[in-house]
Amino acid sequence: MIQFDEKSHTYTLDGVELPSVTHICRFLAYDYKSDKPWLAETAARRGTAVHEACALIDYGETPEETPEIAGYLKAYRRFLKDYRPDWELIEHPMGNLEFGYAGTLDRYGTLYDGRSCILDIKTGQLHGPSLRAQLTAYQELMPPWHSTPDYLYALKLSKDGTYELTEVRYDLELLKICLFMNQAVERKNHA
Template identity: 35%
Template sequence: MSALHFDEATHTYTENGVRVPSVTQILAPLNDLSFIKPDVLQFKRDLGTAVHKATELYDLGELDESTVSPLVQPYLDGWIRLRAELPFEILGMEERVFHPAHRYAGTYDRLVLLDGKRCIFDLKTGAMFPSYGPQTAAYKNAVEKASGKRVEGRYAIELRDDCTYRLHEMTDPEDWQVFLGCLALHRFKNKHAA
């Protein structure tokens, strides 16, 4: 039986006491953010975290909307709009998953039932990056391994600062292979680190 643990302070996963890489660490080489000033990057990360928490509390029915920052509100409004316009059932939310064969971990945003299909939703508040395909493929494969049930769809949900959303279906059949390539590179670099 797997014992997956996540340390919030260091953003690290361990499985039965052994550190395992996260999906975002593995895919880091695909996202060159060096052109973004560190303070802007930190602001965007903090905003993304706040939006994720607001949508999670909203979905749990525990959100006091009077406490939502004006910076977060438009993104939350986009999520509320999506929930009204695209009926789906939430099967899982902010769940940590571990892939025992490939030994990586991550936290998906939502596992939903959409049009009778189990799908991964990954919420985004910034620019759309090509790495979102491999990211959702990693979550999909970990969920399938843990549950024994097929996941038939993968979506990046772009929440925007104008209270709207965009639904981006991830359909590239090479996404899983790209993730595995990044995982191999991650392991190689760690093995040969000075």
């Protein structure tokens, strides 16, 4: 069973530490080598707070709504009202030794019209290549007892209370490139 250590943000499966999907896809990230790392840290903290609050909403609880995240939660509630999802997996850690990576899937389930999907919640800019690799990685990690999703989506929540649901294309070749680059960097670092 996959173990996730929140403090160190590491995944372990059968005693083997696995890199995260985010780490593997870092080469495609917009702010990979940012000259303003404090902005990325602020965005990451906000994203984490929004993810945690959205999970509480999905579990029927009432999250603490700070002014910093209130608009994002309003946007998420609008999405829930419009699409009425039936989530089967919420913030679900997954990993595979054969694939050599792990990650936490935001959402997997069915929308009101019967579309099954993997959905990733975003609070910042959407970057196509990074999203394609990330959501493809999650689809590849899906447990075999769940059907392959019909769609991959990024749900961008905005501070002003609006949202944007964007379909993301499955891109196994791009994921393989990220895995290759990650392995090459790891070999270089351990040489």
